Structure formats: structure tokens, C-alpha cells
Amino acid sequence: MKTLTVSLERTSYPIYIGSGTYQQLPALLKKHGVSRDRTIMLVSDTHVGPLYAGKIQEILQQAGYRVGLSLIPAGEENKNLKEFERVIGDCLRFGLTRRSVILALGGGVVGDLAGFVAASYMRGIPFVQLPTSLLAHDSSVGGKVAVNHPLGKNYIGAFHQPLMVVFDVDTLKTLPQKEVVSGFAEVLKHGLIWDESFVSWLEDRAGELLGLETEPLIEAIYRGCQVKTAVVSQDEREAGIRAILNYGHTIGHALEAVSGYRTFTHGEAVAIGIAGAARLSVKVVGASPALVERTEALLQAFSLPVRMETTWPAEDLLEAMKRDKKVQSGEYTFVLSPQIGRVELVRGVAEEPIREVLKELRRA
Numbered sequence: 001m002k003t004l005t006v007s008l009e010r011t012s013y014p015i016y017i018g019s020g021t022y023q024q025l026p027a028l029l030k031k032h033g034v035s036r037d038r039t040i041m042l043v044s045d046t047h048v049g050p051l052y053a054g055k056i057q058e059i060l061q062q063a064g065y066r067v068g069l070s071l072i073p074a075g076e077e078n079k080n081l082k083e084f085e086r087v088i089g090d091c092l093r094f095g096l097t098r099r100s101v102i103l104a105l106g107g108g109v110v111g112d113l114a115g116f117v118a119a120s121y122m123r124g125i126p127f128v129q130l131p132t133s134l135l136a137h138d139s140s141v142g143g144k145v146a147v148n149h150p151l152g153k154n155y156i157g158a159f160h161q162p163l164m165v166v167f168d169v170d171t172l173k174t175l176p177q178k179e180v181v182s183g184f185a186e187v188l189k190h191g192l193i194w195d196e197s198f199v200s201w202l203e204d205r206a207g208e209l210l211g212l213e214t215e216p217l218i219e220a221i222y223r224g225c226q227v228k229t230a231v232v233s234q235d236e237r238e239a240g241i242r243a244i245l246n247y248g249h250t251i252g253h254a255l256e257a258v259s260g261y262r263t264f265t266h267g268e269a270v271a272i273g274i275a276g277a278a279r280l281s282v283k284v285v286g287a288s289p290a291l292v293e294r295t296e297a298l299l300q301a302f303s304l305p306v307r308m309e310t311t312w313p314a315e316d317l318l319e320a321m322k323r324d325k326k327v328q329s330g331e332y333t334f335v336l337s338p339q340i341g342r343v344e345l346v347r348g349v350a351e352e353p354i355r356e357v358l359k360e361l362r363r364a
């Protein structure tokens with residue numbers, strides 16, 4: 001099992017990545033202070049729950065824990081206040097107290113929603129992230145928990161760090177291929193913002209990684225988590241550098257919101273957003289056109305989209321981008337990349353180059 005530590009000012013916690021890690025959950029819970037007299041609520045979704053929740057409940061019950069289960073319907077469109085309230089109801093009915101612990105078993109939707117339940121339930125209880133999607137190597141780390149609003153992504157949320165992250169890579173065997181591809185968007189993002197050598201490594205291994213070969217897959221997850229950990233450890237609440245983790249998200253989040261959270265996976269939207277941010281980087285921070293070529297080739301090598309359909313009007317996307325959480329005084333704000341492996345936050349980007357990029361993203 002590989003381990004990384006997220007070191008923050010007031011707390012620190014481990015990320016465990018390995019195969020067969022759920023068997024070790026009772027020991028890990030004990031190690032992190034969760035004694036058997038503390039009630040546990042396992043929160044999952046209707047795809048992941050039937051696959052893994054029973055096994056985890058059995059492991060924990062055999063170790064003496066009382067464990068409830070709350071399932072949300074799978075899908076980004078359910079990362080909302082209605083499901084949040086329903087899970088809170090399940091926690092109340094099962095008798096969770098301030099000493100109880102929530103276990104978030106699933107992809108980023110479950111992690112974000114269950115994490116927000118944990119942040120809010122009786123003003124906050126501990127939670128553990130059990131990521132089951134590749135994308136969740138990103139979402140399970142860093143403590144951003146939230147639900148969506150019809151007007152934009154993650155507008156209702158908190159910073160609430162997990163007690164630990166336990167990633168059992170065996171679960172990825174049941175992840176649909178579309179979601180495997182989606183997850184790579186955030187892995188590639190971690191390389192593109194931080195580490196050119198990680199990008200080269202990914203370029204050389206697209207085939208093995210898409211085929212979920214265990215060794216390179218664990219390495220990719222580990223290196224992605226390393227980048228995320230390094231950034232979050234410097235800036236837990238996004239006062240500065242953490243914003244670079246939003247590379248590709250200004251356009252990506254706008255696309256998700258205008259399409260009602262039903263058309264794109266998060267990774268697909270972020271991939272189109274990264275292609276857009278790379279193009280904008282040429283116009284705004286003097287990046288070389290070769291950066292766009294390399295970025296798009298990398299995304300395409302992982303079967304990710306780099307263009308969008310005409311369906312999404314520029315006006316709607318621009319309006320959504322004006323509401324982006326990085327915006328401070330009404331100015332378009334983007335994470336841009338002067339060169340591969342480096343990014344910077346740019347405020348006050350003019351509207352014209354953004355419009356040009358949106359047009360380019362529509363071209364075949």
C-alpha cells in the first residue's frame with residue numbers, strides 16, 4: 001500500500017492507495033481514533049452501493065461497528081440540495097450523533113455530497129473518503145465538499161477535510177470505460193499544471209493506463225495525488241496557489257452548468273476546458289502554439305474530447321464564467337499555461353479572446 005500525507009496548518013491526514021485495502025478498514029479506523037462504539041453511516045450511490053457497500057458493512061460489522069447505509073441516485077444531476085437533505089434524514093433516523101463518522105463510498109459526486117453532509121450534520125462530524133472512481137483521486141483529497149446549484153457548480157459547500165482517504169484500486173475494475181476516460185482528465189491536469197516529466201510519462205503510457213494495468217495505474221494515481229497534496233498543503237482554502245487546480249474548470253464548469261449537469265461527465269467538460277485554456281494561453285500569456293498541439297494530443301491520446309458542439313450558446317457560457325468562484329470583481333478569471341507543467345492565475349482576461357476560443361472549440 002502506498003501512502004501520502006496531506007499536511008495542513010491545523011491537521012494532517014493520510015491517503016492510502018492500494019489493492020484489497022477495505023480489509024484493513026477496521027484497523028485504519030482504530031488507528032485514526034474511530035473506536036467501535038462510534039456509529040458509522042456509509043453513503044454511496046445506486047451504482048457503487050450494490051457493488052461494494054455490502055462487503056464493507058460486513059467487514060465493519062464483524063469488527064463490532066454499527067453501520068447504516070444511505071444511497072443517492074447515481075449521477076451529477078443528483079449532487080444537489082434535495083439529495084443532501086435526504087441523506088441528512090437517513091443519518092437522523094439511524095441515530096448518528098456528533099461522535100458518529102460518515103464513510104463516503106463512491107466517485108466524486110458521492111465524496112462531495114457526503115463530505116458536505118459531514119461538514120453540516122450537527123455542525124460537523126468526521127468523515128472518511130473511500131474513492132471508487134479514477135477521477136476521485138482528485139475529489140477525495142483536499143476537503144472541498146459541495147453540492148451544485150442550477151446556476152453553477154459547487155456553489156453550496158464548505159472546506160471539510162477527511163480523517164483519511166482509503167483508495168482501493170480494485171474497485172476501478174467495475175468502473176465503466178467512459179468514466180475511466182473521464183478520470184484521466186484530472187490526472188492529465190495534475191501533470192499539465194505542475195510537472196512536465198509527469199506529462200511525458202503519461203504520453204508514453206496512454207495505452208497501458210487506459211487498459212487499467214495495475215502498476216502504471218497506481219503510479220498515475222499516486223503522482224496525481226502527489227501534485228494535489230503539494231498544492232493543498234500550501235493553501236488549504238484557496239487564498240492563492242490552490243486556484244491552479246482549477247485549470248480547465250472555468251470553461252468546464254460553465255459547460256456543465258449550461259447543460260444541466262446531464263450532458264458531460266466532469267472530466268469531459270474539464271478536458272474541453274483545458275483545450276480552451278491552452279488556446280487562451282497563446283492569446284493572453286504568450287504560450288507557443290505547440291503548447292496547444294501537445295495538450296490536445298495528450299487529451300486525445302486518452303480519448304478525451306477537445307471540442308464542443310454548437311448547442312451551448314457563447315452568451316450562456318460567458319454568463320456562467322462571470323459567476324466562476326475565482327472571480328473577484330466581475331473580471332473573467334482563468335488559470336492559463338505559459339508552458340507545459342506551469343500555470344498562473346490571470347484576472348481581467350478580455351472578452352474578445354474568450355469569444356474567439358469558444359469559436360475555435362466549435363471547429364472540427
Ligand SMILES: NC(=O)c1ccc[n+]([C@@H]2O[C@H](COP(=O)([O-])OP(=O)(O)OC[C@H]3O[C@@H](n4cnc5c(N)ncnc54)[C@H](O)[C@@H]3O)[C@@H](O)[C@H]2O)c1
Binds near residue numbers: 076133
Ligand atoms: N472536491 C474536489 O476537489 C473535486 C475534484 C474533482 C472533481 N470533483 C467533483 O467530482 C464529481 C465527478 O466525480 P466522478 O467522475 O467520480 O463522478 P461520479 O461520482 O458521478 O462517478 C461517475 C459514475 O461512475 C459510477 N462509479 C463510480 N465508481 C464506480 C465503480 N468503482 N464501479 C462502477 N461504477 C462506478 C458512479 O456511480 C457514476 O455513475 C463532480 O461533481 C466534480 O465536481 C470534486
Ligand SMILES: O=C(O)C(=O)C[C@@H](O)[C@H](O)[C@H](O)COP(=O)(O)O
Binds near residue numbers: 186243
Ligand atoms: O481542489 C481544488 O481546488 C480543485 O479545483 C479541484 C477541481 O478538480 C475540482 O473540480 C473542484 O471541485 C473545483 O472546485 P471549485 O471551487 O471550482 O468548485
Ligand SMILES: [Zn+2]
Binds near residue numbers: 186249266270
Ligand atoms: Zn475538477
